[in-house]
Amino acid sequence: MSDRLGRQLAFLAEADRLKTVLRANTLADGSRRENSGEHSWHVALYALILADQAGPDVRIDRVLRMLLIHDLVEIDCGDTPIHGSHDAASVAAAESTAADRIFRLLPEDQAADFRALWDEFEANQSPDAVFAKSIDRVQPVMQNLQSGGGTWKEFAVTSEQLDTRVGAKIARGAPGLWAHVRALTRSYFDRAAG
Amino acid sequence: MSDRLGRQLAFLAEADRLKTVLRANTLADGSRRENSGEHSWHVALYALILADQAGPDVRIDRVLRMLLIHDLVEIDCGDTPIHGSHDAASVAAAESTAADRIFRLLPEDQAADFRALWDEFEANQSPDAVFAKSIDRVQPVMQNLQSGGGTWKEFAVTSEQLDTRVGAKIARGAPGLWAHVRALTRSYFDRAAG
Ligand SMILES: [Ca+2]
Numbered sequence: 490m491s492d493r494l495g496r497q498l499a500f501l502a503e504a505d506r507l508k509t510v511l512r513a514n515t516l517a518d519g520s521r522r523e524n525s526g527e528h529s530w531h532v533a534l535y536a537l538i539l540a541d542q543a544g545p546d547v548r549i550d551r552v553l554r555m556l557l558i559h560d561l562v563e564i565d566c567g568d569t570p571i572h573g574s575h576d577a578a579s580v581a582a583a584e585s586t587a588a589d590r591i592f593r594l595l596p597e598d599q600a601a602d603f604r605a606l607w608d609e610f611e612a613n614q615s616p617d618a619v620f621a622k623s624i625d626r627v628q629p630v631m632q633n634l635q636s637g638g639g640t641w642k643e644f645a646v647t648s649e650q651l652d653t654r655v656g657a658k659i660a661r662g663a664p665g666l667w668a669h670v671r672a673l674t675r676s677y678f679d680r681a682a683g
Numbered sequence: 684m685s686d687r688l689g690r691q692l693a694f695l696a697e698a699d700r701l702k703t704v705l706r707a708n709t710l711a712d713g714s715r716r717e718n719s720g721e722h723s724w725h726v727a728l729y730a731l732i733l734a735d736q737a738g739p740d741v742r743i744d745r746v747l748r749m750l751l752i753h754d755l756v757e758i759d760c761g762d763t764p765i766h767g768s769h770d771a772a773s774v775a776a777a778e779s780t781a782a783d784r785i786f787r788l789l790p791e792d793q794a795a796d797f798r799a800l801w802d803e804f805e806a807n808q809s810p811d812a813v814f815a816k817s818i819d820r821v822q823p824v825m826q827n828l829q830s831g832g833g834t835w836k837e838f839a840v841t842s843e844q845l846d847t848r849v850g851a852k853i854a855r856g857a858p859g860l861w862a863h864v865r866a867l868t869r870s871y872f873d874r875a876a877g
Contacts, residue, residue: 497732498825501729501733501825502825504725505710505711505829506711508725509714517696517700518699518703523702524721527718527721529724530720530724530727531695531699531720533724533751534698535695537748537752538691539695541687553748557724557727558731599732628695669688
């Protein structure tokens with residue numbers, strides 16, 4: 490038991506580093522960039538509060554677990570801004586290598602379980618993963634709306650690009666949520682255009 | 684539905700402020716103080732990974748939910764360092780007022796549900812709450828061990844004070860975990876004493 494606990498605590502110590510990985514978007518008040526640790530908490534809270542936006546085949550407790558671990562690979566790879574330019578295949582390869590290293594810090598049974606859960610999230614096919622991805626995508630939209638444009642200004646994103654790159658992914662798992670949020674983003678972009 | 688979503692999103696926007704509440708302890712690398720948002724993520728991950736330390740009557744998914752919301756009252760009240768001096772009754776009264784304000788941002792049914800969950804955590808009587816409290820107490824111990832003493836140095840805490848103030852609370856919900864961690868803290872305090 491002591492070796493098992495030792496491995497679990499080593500994994501949890503390594504996880505602490507996610508708090509030093511900075512994302513493109515800021516806090517809602519615009520005061521500083523958000524880190525991936527606090528983002529992971531916020532998206533888990535989003536999933537919990539917005540559970541009634543999920544389809545009937547979504548098990549919200551599995552979604553919470555996915556969201557708690559979904560960004561751990563960023564300890565090795567950093568965050569990949571959705572509006573930046575990057576090679577999706579090389580990012581996926583690097584993140585898979587990171588997942589190998591990080592989840593293998595755990596005892597073997599948990600390493601396998603959590604790696605499978607992360608793979609399911611990345612595959613974005615199961616109802617739980619699709620809803621988790623929708624939630625992971627909508628949170629930075631809300632952060633940008635609250636901070637007055639955020640990364641949309643920085644990357645010169647248009648309303649149409651937002652619909653294509655982000656909105657379609659939110660709508661896939663949470664269509665009612667995106668319908669509501671899209672009215673807010675449309676209004677933002679209309680105002681920004683003057 | 685739109686008003687319901689509006690209230691849920693207003694609550695989630697307010698929750699963002701927890702990322703600006705600083706705790707006494709630092710990150711594991713000692714680089715800066717930890718905020719209560721990233722702490723909430725880390726303790727939820729602790730509960731998920733250390734679920735096999737809980738008794739058979741603990742429902743870990745309820746523990747995760749408790750831990751995701753347990754510190755929201757700090758948006759109004761700030762963090763109360765366990766090794767600092769404070770009046771427990773006045774802290775409890777202020778936190779209850781904060782819980783009134785913050786959970787009432789939610790739609791009525793969710794406001795009642797999450798307030799009840801927070802009250803259960805605070806009461807520290809149900810098996811789920813007792814385990815959640817143990818996890819909430821053990822994470823800063825590990826942060827202090829990793830950062831070379833942290834708040835124990837700052838507040839001149841002795842090994843015996845740690846056992847009484849913190850260890851007893853960890854042991855209540857997770858005795859095997861505290862037995863393991865206590866060996867680490869004993870070793871730290873022995874080394875610190877030279
Ligand atoms: Ca993410």
